[in-house]
Amino acid sequence: MRCLLFRCVVLSLSLVALTPACGSSTKPAPLPDEADAAGEQTGPTPDAAAPKPSAVDGAAVVTGADAARTVPADAPVDQRLSDAGPGIPPAAMSAGCGKPAPTLVVGKRPNSTAMKPQISFSAAGEARTAVVRVPPGYRNDHAYPLIVLFHGYGNNGDEVDGQMGVYDPARQNAVIISPDALDRSGGNKPGWETKDVPVLDELAAWAQQSLCIDPGRVFIAGVSNGAMMVNTMACARGNILRGVAVVAGVLPTMTNCQRPIAMVGVHSMKDTQVPYTGGIKSRDYWKGRDGCQDKMLMPAPCDSFPGCQADRPVAWCEHEEGVYQIKDATGANVWTYHGWPRMANEAVWTFFSKL
DSSP states (O other), X not given: OOOOSEEXXXXXXXXXXXXXXXXXXXXXXXXXXXXXXXXOOOOOOOOOOOOOOOOOOTTTBOSOGGGGOSSOTTSOHHHHOOOOSTTOOTTOOOTTTTSOOOOBEEEEOTTSSXXXXXXXXXXXXXXXXXXXXXXXXXXXXXXXXXXEEEOOTTOOTHHHHTTGGGOHHHHHHSEEEEEOOOOOSSSSOOOOOGGGHHHHHHHHHHHHHHSOEEEEEEEEEEETHHHHHHHHHHHHSTXXXXXXXXXXXXXXXXXXXXXXOEEEEEXXXXXXXXXXHHHHHHHHHHHHHTTOOSOOBOOTTEEEOSSXXXXXXXXXXXXXXXXXXXXXTTSOEEEEOOSOOHHHHHHHHHHHHTO
16 A cells, blocks of 8 residues: 555545444434444435425525525425436536626624625425525626535534635536535534435525526535445436535445436545544445446556546545644644545545546
């Protein structure tokens, strides 16, 4: 195994995972203990019924973007989304093209003093919030890619917004939304569960109706618990997704996946919370699903696999970059290698921008 500061394979925080088996009625639970994190985790890929969406909260979006929709705000989600499968031409135009951009209120973030542009919305009957970043030079006649970022367990959207959300090449060229998970277990530990799949439906529908989005270029990325959620959504919502990024995450049980999908994985070889072998399982699942060969190409700084289905590359990026510092038992500062490293910004954006 090569030891590099980082390494990516082109094709393909926090501490929770989605656990119930497919079809189980057991309530999904946040991440298993570290001993289980390296293996295949159970996590259903539900055929979630699309909830009836609510209009965007007027306190968060000031300009009544909903009033200008060509599709009623209470229409089913599947009537407000475009399929990302074969036949979607490059730079297809969403219903929001040509409309004035919604004015986003800068509000206080959950459990934080930070003030960021955000929206309120509803998914699966639960009130939600999300940070929204629109390119500084936004034009309503230009169809932008949409990137939805999923944070790790115990955090909120600020975690990933503070990485990919402020990474300049992505921020200048894509609409980026970072939703907040709910704290269903108490203890101020919000985390993603399989019942949260409709969050993607609602955010993609809101973006396509309110902004000028290319429906054929909807992407998701997540870290740790959020990365496992990304794997689940890639399986359940492959029809609306162009590509996904799995950062420091493991693979849930994948059942009845809709289609192959472009995937990039990022994982530290020194990660002790969600071990490297868990990330490999995620990579290899999508590599097999996309028909890629086992042979690994190594164009620096990323590796790639030949033979994948057209427009369905799978990539792998491994690194040894410290993510942030924590105190050890003696009080000394030590690096942790679990989370979203800085190199992931470039790796993920480079992968998405080529699709």
